[in-house]
Amino acid sequence: MNTKVTIAGVEFQNPIMEASGTFGSGMEYGEFVDLNKLGAVVTKGVADKPWPGNPTPRVAEVKCGMLNAIGLQNPGIDVFVERDLAFLEQYKNTRVIVNVCGHSLEEYINVVDRLAGENRVDMLEINISCPNVKEGGIAFGQDPKMAYLVTEEVKKHAKQPVIMKLSPNVTDITEMAKAVEAAGADAISLINTLTGMKIDVERQSFVLANKTGGMSGPAVHPIAVRMVYQCANAVKVPIIGMGGIETWEDAVEMMLAGATAVSVGTANFYNPTATLDILEGMKDYMIRKNIEDINSIVGLVK
Amino acid sequence: MKVKDTAKVISQSVLAEGVYSLIIETKAANYAVPGQFVSLYCQDHSRLLPRPISICEIDKDVSTLRLVYRVAGKGTDEFSKLTSGDTIEILGPLGNGFPLEGGKPMVVGGGIGVPPMLQLTKELEGSVTAVMGYRNDDMFLTEEFVDNAAELVIATDDGSVGTCGTVVDAIIENNIEADVIYACGPKPMLRALAQYAAEHDIKCYVSMEERMACGVGACLGCVCQSTDVDDHSHVHNKRVCADGPVFLSTEVEL
Numbered sequence: 383m384n385t386k387v388t389i390a391g392v393e394f395q396n397p398i399m400e401a402s403g404t405f406g407s408g409m410e411y412g413e414f415v416d417l418n419k420l421g422a423v424v425t426k427g428v429a430d431k432p433w434p435g436n437p438t439p440r441v442a443e444v445k446c447g448m449l450n451a452i453g454l455q456n457p458g459i460d461v462f463v464e465r466d467l468a469f470l471e472q473y474k475n476t477r478v479i480v481n482v483c484g485h486s487l488e489e490y491i492n493v494v495d496r497l498a499g500e501n502r503v504d505m506l507e508i509n510i511s512c513p514n515v516k517e518g519g520i521a522f523g524q525d526p527k528m529a530y531l532v533t534e535e536v537k538k539h540a541k542q543p544v545i546m547k548l549s550p551n552v553t554d555i556t557e558m559a560k561a562v563e564a565a566g567a568d569a570i571s572l573i574n575t576l577t578g579m580k581i582d583v584e585r586q587s588f589v590l591a592n593k594t595g596g597m598s599g600p601a602v603h604p605i606a607v608r609m610v611y612q613c614a615n616a617v618k619v620p621i622i623g624m625g626g627i628e629t630w631e632d633a634v635e636m637m638l639a640g641a642t643a644v645s646v647g648t649a650n651f652y653n654p655t656a657t658l659d660i661l662e663g664m665k666d667y668m669i670r671k672n673i674e675d676i677n678s679i680v681g682l683v684k
Numbered sequence: 685m686k687v688k689d690t691a692k693v694i695s696q697s698v699l700a701e702g703v704y705s706l707i708i709e710t711k712a713a714n715y716a717v718p719g720q721f722v723s724l725y726c727q728d729h730s731r732l733l734p735r736p737i738s739i740c741e742i743d744k745d746v747s748t749l750r751l752v753y754r755v756a757g758k759g760t761d762e763f764s765k766l767t768s769g770d771t772i773e774i775l776g777p778l779g780n781g782f783p784l785e786g787g788k789p790m791v792v793g794g795g796i797g798v799p800p801m802l803q804l805t806k807e808l809e810g811s812v813t814a815v816m817g818y819r820n821d822d823m824f825l826t827e828e829f830v831d832n833a834a835e836l837v838i839a840t841d842d843g844s845v846g847t848c849g850t851v852v853d854a855i856i857e858n859n860i861e862a863d864v865i866y867a868c869g870p871k872p873m874l875r876a877l878a879q880y881a882a883e884h885d886i887k888c889y890v891s892m893e894e895r896m897a898c899g900v901g902a903c904l905g906c907v908c909q910s911t912d913v914d915d916h917s918h919v920h921n922k923r924v925c926a927d928g929p930v931f932l933s934t935e936v937e938l
Binding site for chain 2: 406
């Protein structure tokens with residue numbers, strides 16, 4: 383049985399990753415998950431300097447999902463390299479994808495340049511889709527021209543293959559996918575969270591201090607499957623699919639729609655072993671369906 | 685050590701209006717210390733996020749935890765219907781807990797901040813003064829504090845029992861002296877206590893509360909503002925779930 387997948391020349395032992403922002407750099411989940419068994423650890427977004435993030439409350443539950451407005455709190459690239467990358471050094475079987483965020487093109491480039499000499503970094507994921515920061519983030523992710531520009535600049539500086547992470551908060555996600563592909567992106571990942579809002583009817587006020595937050599969890603899964611399918615039919619670059627994946631069925635569904643690999647996000651919060659549970663379920667499915675190579679199901683449903 | 689476990693419900697009872705006492709059997713009990721909490725997961729899967737509930741009592745001999753909580757929404761309402769023999773998914777114990785210091789201790793609880801002070805009272809050395817604040821005479825856990833503390837002082841918002849007013853009013857009225865204060869309760873109470881402690885040069889630990897998602901320090905959902913730069917993100921945000929919930933009162937902005 384082959385569970386290996388390859389994205390932009392980088393080989394992953396299996397297609398299961400966790401989604402940026404839900405898993406830190408893996409340290410907090412090492413008690414529950416053998417990080418060496420994951421396809422990749424995708425780190426929380428890192429900027430060139432520490433970011434304090436948004437005021438609290440930052441999280442709220444909604445039916446079959448949640449809203450978050452963390453605001454990309456992170457320690458900045460220097461601490462990240464010294465602490466988080468050093469920590470990940472011990473997991474040789476697992477690929478490391480560093481999620482990069484910035485308020486401006488210059489800030490993205492600062493991080494990309496800083497990571498150029500870091501051999502432990504296998505790929506970069508550029509976050510142009512965070513709905514919770516006002517500048518940068520989603521501003522780049524909702525305009526195909528801006529997305530093209532960021533991708534093109536990042537590609538000039540990056541020493542690792544570049545994944546562009548797309549926002550679902552657009553009219554036509556295939557336009558964004560095509561723009562970043564044309565600018566040289568090596569892969570795309572989708573979907574980031576959908577902008578949502580929750581109002582407390584007793585207090586008659588917003589639940590989140592930020593008013594709006596990114597919605598994730600099983601409720602968004604069908605939207606993610608649809609968008610992955612659309613992008614798979616619009617671009618040639620490989621896709622990392624995410625959005626509400628909590629079971630192996632969700633992961634297989636995403637791959638059938640066209641994703642080469644999948645990321646597990648919110649499910650980590652209610653099942654810390656979700657990633658490895660999904661991997662086991664996927665292997666059972668392969669045995670039951672007599673699937674020799676997991677790559678054979680990618681985009682199988684046309 | 686944290687464990688994800690299917691806990692067995694031993695019993696559940698009502699202590700006051702909307703306040704429940706749930707005893708569960710779980711491996712998590714073997715690792716728990718006072719001031720820690722557990723994440724409880726709902727059976728109804730439309731409610732995804734775990735509910736953080738403080739640990740009221742720990743019995744390592746029989747691997748049980750007692751959780752005393754107030755019904756505050758649909759999740760806790762679901763928990764209140766659990767009966768003996770049911771199971772519930774839990775993750776814990778989580779957070780750091782109260783450090784057991786020497787000197788004369790005072791434990792202070794307000795409302796649903798009362799429960800975590802019970803196990804602490806049982807484990808502290810020396811004669812513990814317990815100061816507990818309630819809305820009115822619909823109180824809970826008072827007998828347990830009478831049994832385990834040297835002294836129990838009560839404050840109620842409506843004056844029906846003890847001092848009419850806040851826990852700080854009760855401390856002043858009863859002239860309570862202490863070397864260390866341990867507290868859990870609403871933020872205004874913690875703020876007032878921190879100020880009282882600073883004025884009287886008393887070391888004060890406070891247990892904080894915030895909306896949580898992961899419960900293990902990964903998502904950065906539940907931060908509180910810290911006076912010094914934090915170790916995780918190098919800003920001024922400490923994670924209530926992982927760096928806390930217990931902090932020195934001088935460590936956090938209240």
